[in-house]
Amino acid sequence: MSHSMTGYGHSARRCGGYLIQIEAKSVNHRYCEVVVRMPREWTCYEDGLKRLVQRYIKRGRIDVYINKEQEQAGTLPFVLNTGLAESYLRAAEELRERYGLESSLSASELLSLPDILIAPDWSSQEARDEEPWEATLLDGLEEAMINLVTMRKQEGEHLRKDLEERFNRLEEMHAELTALAPEVALEYRAKLRGRLNELLDGAVDEHRFAMEVAVFADRSNIDEELIRLASHFAQCRELLGSTEPVGRKLDFLIQEMNRETNTIGSKANHLALVNRVVEMKAELEKIREQAANLE
Structure with missing residues (x-):
């Protein structure tokens, strides 16, 4: 299942007379970046907290906020x-x-x-032994991460369905391009013969005429691009059904599909075909924006 890179998770724990609130937020990022913000006396636990986050997240920027509030009124916390x-x-x-x-x-x-x-020296061994701060923080963060991953899964499922619908539209346009491709040379042949007949009163050199048509047909042939596009569509569908992070691979394939579509547009000398290319490029841009949210 594809996961979105956008998510939120929250949890709360009580320990040592404090209410500890833990929030985890994730947004798009090319790599996995974890930032933890918490009271200074707990910085000794930061590495363990980051390692826990990285067990759940492969890609994205994750901001973890840990705050504490004293629950017992009248007790001096400093x-x-x-x-x-x-x-x-x-x-x-x-x-x-x-x-x-x-x-x-x-x-x-x-x-x-x-x-x-000043706050008590929680970094001292005596303070750590007195209250299980690290275990409490890890337990609370794990709950927050489970909630965050659940939200990322749900968002990822919506993205997957949207991308599949868009790939369906691309394949429909690809089928139209495949049907239109043979007509390009035939239409050019008919137009060229008509112009030559007008100019030369029917005295056309058939050999030279055939060579001209053959050169144009070769120059405007888009069979290879259409085959590669079909292959990219199949790979994209396979990726959308994968359980591994697919964002980078999908981004690469979208770039390749854009390149093939641009090549078809540069070879095209047919109005209907050019219109389909423009529509495909617009749809690919929407796909690229959506795929940028996938892990």
Whole structure:
């Protein structure tokens, strides 16, 4: 089943008096890029979290957001940075003595200074042993990734159906091109004979006439391009039924189909055929835009 690269997953866990919210969002990307944003004290778990994401995702940019909220009101989630507090107080006293200031630093002013209150050192071995933070984060992220992958599967199924319908239209136009191709040389032959008869009053050199028609028929022949297009259609349908990531392969085949279609357009010297080529190019562009969303 083809997967979309767009998805969203969410989960929540409780641990150590905190509610932990985990969000995972994925968008289009040429490769697999994982970005994790979480509280600084949990950065020691980042590598493990990224490895977990990469087990589920082969292609796309995945942003993981982890936030925590204290659940128990009235409990101080921070500790006083006593060393920094003493430094602030010494600096305040020095300023008061040097410049003759009357007031000193109050407790409320001290608490408003940067980094005076800090989170406990969760990176320490003691803190890790106290609460199973890593296991909780991994478990929550796995649930979020399962939800994200489920959404990517559903979106991928819609894309697959849309692409199959568009390939059906391409094959219909391909059949029309195949039917029109033999008429190009025949129509040119009839028009050329008519013009020569008008100009030469029927005195036409049949040998030279046949050579001219043969050269035109060879120059305007599109059999090879039509055969290659049919092969590309079959490969695309096979890819859409695959369980592996197909986005890059499909993108390559679409480029090849565009190239073959352009070649047919450059060889064509027939109004109906040119119109079909224009329609095919427009449909291929829509397919390319949709396929860019597939993993």
